[in-house]
Amino acid sequence: MAYKCFSCGKNIKEEHIKKKVRCIYCGSKIIFKERSVGTKVLAR
Numbered sequence: 001m002a003y004k005c006f007s008c009g010k011n012i013k014e015e016h017i018k019k020k021v022r023c024i025y026c027g028s029k030i031i032f033k034e035r036s037v038g039t040k041v042l043a044r
């Protein structure tokens, strides 16, 4: 699962935010899960 910083838009690995949810690049606390890009969309 990939995460993305809302502020600077950089990708953040899950291991980086296990201890504390914060962007390692800009320090933003707003991080969201990045949806898989370029892959099939699974229909429910």
Ligand SMILES: [Zn+2]
Binding pocket: 005, 006, 007, 008, 009, 010, 023, 024, 025, 026, 027, 028
């Ligand atoms: Zn950031």
